[in-house]
Amino acid sequence: RKEVEQDPGPFNVPEGATVAFNCTYSNSASQSFFWYRQDCRKEPKLLMSVYSSGNEDGRFTAQLNRASQYISLLIRDSKLSDSATYLCVNGYNKLIFGAGTRLAVHP
Amino acid sequence: SQTIHQWPATLVQPVGSPLSLECTVEGTSNPNLYWYRQAAGRGLQLLFYSVGIGQISSEVPQNLSASRPQDRQFILSSKKLLLSDSGFYLCAWQGVRDTEAFFGQGTRLTVV
Numbered sequence: 001r002k003e004v005e006q007d008p009g010p011f012n013v014p015e016g017a018t019v020a021f022n023c024t025y026s027n028s029a030s031q032s033f034f035w036y037r038q039d040c041r042k043e044p045k046l047l048m049s050v051y052s053s054g055n056e057d058g059r060f061t062a063q064l065n066r067a068s069q070y071i072s073l074l075i076r077d078s079k080l081s082d083s084a085t086y087l088c089v090n091g092y093n094k095l096i097f098g099a100g101t102r103l104a105v106h107p
Numbered sequence: 108s109q110t111i112h113q114w115p116a117t118l119v120q121p122v123g124s125p126l127s128l129e130c131t132v133e134g135t136s137n138p139n140l141y142w143y144r145q146a147a148g149r150g151l152q153l154l155f156y157s158v159g160i161g162q163i164s165s166e167v168p169q170n171l172s173a174s175r176p177q178d179r180q181f182i183l184s185s186k187k188l189l190l191s192d193s194g195f196y197l198c199a200w201q202g203v204r205d206t207e208a209f210f211g212q213g214t215r216l217t218v219v
Contacts, residue, residue, distance in 0.1 A: 032205045043197055043210040044151070087151070091205050094164075095141060099150030 003027060004090050006098035013105055017078045021101045023088030024070045032091035033071045035062055037084045038100065044087055048073070078105045109134035113198045113211030120218055126171075126185040128214050130198030133179065139201040140181040141208060142173055144194045151197065157181060158204075193218045 006023045013019050025033070032051050036044040048055050050071055054063040061074040075082055083105045088098040110133045120126060132138050139158050143151040155173035156164040163173050170189055174182045181198060195215050201208040 034207050041195075041215070043213050046207050046209065049207050091207070093204065094139075094153065094156050095199070095201065095208050096153060097143070097151040 003096045004088055004098040006088050006101050008099060008101060010102040010104050013078055013103070015078055015080060015105055015107055018074065018076045019078060019103065021073045021086055022070050023072070023098055025090045026069070027090065027092055028069060030090050030092035033064060034089040034091055035073050036087040036089060038087055039084050047086070075103075080105050080107065109200070109209070111198065111200050111209060111211040113214060115214055116212060117215045118217070120188050120216065122190055122218055123187050126183070126188055126192070126216070128183040128196055130181045130211055131179055132200045135179070135200065135202060137178060139204060140175065141199040141201070142181065142183050143197045143199065145197065146194045155183070188218045190218050192216065
């Protein structure tokens with residue numbers, strides 16, 4: 001089992017939609033997780049940190065389910081500018097990235 | 108504030124040539140430093156990880172090596188490049204273990 005697994009997508013959604021991504025991890029000792037956003041041919045940028053059960057920042061909500069070992073990212077009221085690849089990261093000891101989930105928001 | 112510099116931004120090198128990519132961090136001390144590679148359309152593969160000067164963990168055996176000659180300097184090298192070394196190379200720094208990391212702008216390497 002990979003350390004971090006994500007659905008690669010792509011998720012194609014209209015503007016205003018709510019979309020959710022899941023990410024599963026294999027190391028039950030992990031305490032810190034992150035979501036990064038990566039635009040085409042750019043470096044990843046931190047979107048949210050998840051240290052406890054969850055975190056919310058505007059239209060973005062991240063949740064951690066330790067029992068089932070997954071993290072989710074919910075984006076409400078999608079904007080065209082949300083189109084990007086979203087990377088899930090397990091921060092335990094060293095930073096291990098998932099392969100990313102591609103989101104395309106269309107008019 | 109902390110900044111991370113990575114250069115060059117793009118590089119085209121022939122097969123068999125050497126490689127040296129440099130990454131430096133400013134505004135922090137004793138950071139954890141990372142080198143990742145991203146192949147086209149793929150995820151980030153962790154190559155090397157360093158918690159201090161001279162301390163390098165190699166994650167994937169391959170044609171590359173890393174060195175940390177100074178606290179805030181991380182260098183990725185190869186003696187002879189392969190076609191398969193092409194990719195987007197990213198350096199990142201992390202202040203404390205288990206916290207978020209911040210990336211440089213990356214080097215896009217094409218081996219021809």
